[in-house]
Amino acid sequence: MRVDYLVELTRAGLEQRSQEAALHIEATPTFSGLLDLQIGWENERAVGIEFNRRMNSYLAVTGKPRSGKTQFVKDLLVQIHSN
DSSP, X not given: OOHHHHHHHHHHHHHHHHHHHHHTOOOOOOOOSXXXXXXXXXXXXXXXXXXXXXXXXXXXXXXXXXXXXXXXXXXXXXXHHHO
């Protein structure tokens, strides 16, 4: 299989996607408040992390299979939605 062919398919797909996406852009209101999310417990005290400051906030969720990563992210999303 030729790599050039795959690159051209990818390029054409990205161009088509950006053309389609440009037609469906909707304005979304921004949230400028601070999000204080609980990420766990330590010595019976809630441990939290603040998001949405002026700096970028990144969070990596790692762990072994079936250790609760998906449930953790779902909980964070529920907290974000409720805030």
